[in-house]
Amino acid sequence: MTDYLTPSQFDASDGVGDWRVIVDGANAFFKATSFAASAAFVEAITALPRMGEIGTGVDIRHDGVTVKLLTQADDWWGPSSRDVDLARAISAIAREHGLEADTSAIQGMLVIPGGPDTAAIMPFWRAVLGYEPRRDSPAEDLVDAHDRGLSFWFEGMDEPRADGGGAIHIAVWLPFEEAEARVEAALAAGGRLVRDVAPKWWTVADAAGNEVDIATTKHRD
Numbered sequence: 001m002t003d004y005l006t007p008s009q010f011d012a013s014d015g016v017g018d019w020r021v022i023v024d025g026a027n028a029f030f031k032a033t034s035f036a037a038s039a040a041f042v043e044a045i046t047a048l049p050r051m052g053e054i055g056t057g058v059d060i061r062h063d064g065v066t067v068k069l070l071t072q073a074d075d076w077w078g079p080s081s082r083d084v085d086l087a088r089a090i091s092a093i094a095r096e097h098g099l100e101a102d103t104s105a106i107q108g109m110l111v112i113p114g115g116p117d118t119a120a121i122m123p124f125w126r127a128v129l130g131y132e133p134r135r136d137s138p139a140e141d142l143v144d145a146h147d148r149g150l151s152f153w154f155e156g157m158d159e160p161r162a163d164g165g166g167a168i169h170i171a172v173w174l175p176f177e178e179a180e181a182r183v184e185a186a187l188a189a190g191g192r193l194v195r196d197v198a199p200k201w202w203t204v205a206d207a208a209g210n211e212v213d214i215a216t217t218k219h220r221d
Contacts, residue, residue, distance in 0.1 A: 142154075
C-alpha cells in the first residue's frame with residue numbers, strides 16, 4: 001500500500017535533503033561535469049524499481065540531471081512514501097557517481113488561465129494543447145499525457161476584467177528557501193508586489209501589469 005504524503009511530511013522524511021516538493025512532485029538536481037557524466041548517472045538509476053513508470057522522469061543536460069518523482073492516482077497527485085524510498089536510492093547513486101545536489105536549481109512552472117466560468121474555457125484549452133484532464137482534479141487541471149509540457153490550472157475569477165473576460169498568468173514554483181530572494185530580484189528589476197500570501201505565494205507584476213506568482217508548497221498541506 002502506498003502512503004500519500006503532504007509536502008511537509010515528505011520534507012520531514014529522513015534521507016531526502018537533496019529533494020524539494022514543488023508543483024511537479026519531488027524534484028532534485030544533481031550537478032555533473034559533462035553530458036556524459038549526466039548520462040552515466042541516468043543509466044545507473046534506470047535499474048531502480050519504479051524508474052520509468054508514470055510519474056517518474058529525468059531531464060539530462062550538460063551540467064547535470066533533474067529527476068522528478070510524482071505519485072499519480074485517481075485521488076492523489078503528489079509525493080508518497082514510495083517516492084521517499086526512491087529518492088533515497090537515487091541520492092545514494094548520485095554520491096557514488098560523485099554528483100552533488102543543488103537545491104537552488106530546482107524550479108517548476110504552471111500556466112494559470114482565469115475566467116468567470118472555467119468550465120466554459122477548459123474544452124478550448126484541451127483541444128488546442130492536446131492535453132488531458134488531471135486524474136485527481138479533472139475539473140481544474142489539464143496536463144500533458146507525455147509529461148513534456150507545462151501543466152495548466154484553471155482559476156475562477158471573482159473580479160473579471162472590465163470587459164468581462166479572463167486573464168492568464170504563470171506561477172514559478174521554487175523551494176521555499178529560494179522564494180523570497182526571487183521576489184526581491186523581481187522587485188529590483190522593475191516589478192511591483194501585487195499580493196503577499198506568504199509563505200504560499202507572492203504575486204508580482206511587471207511594468208505592463210503582467211503577473212507572476214512566486215509559489216512554494218509551504219503551508220499547503
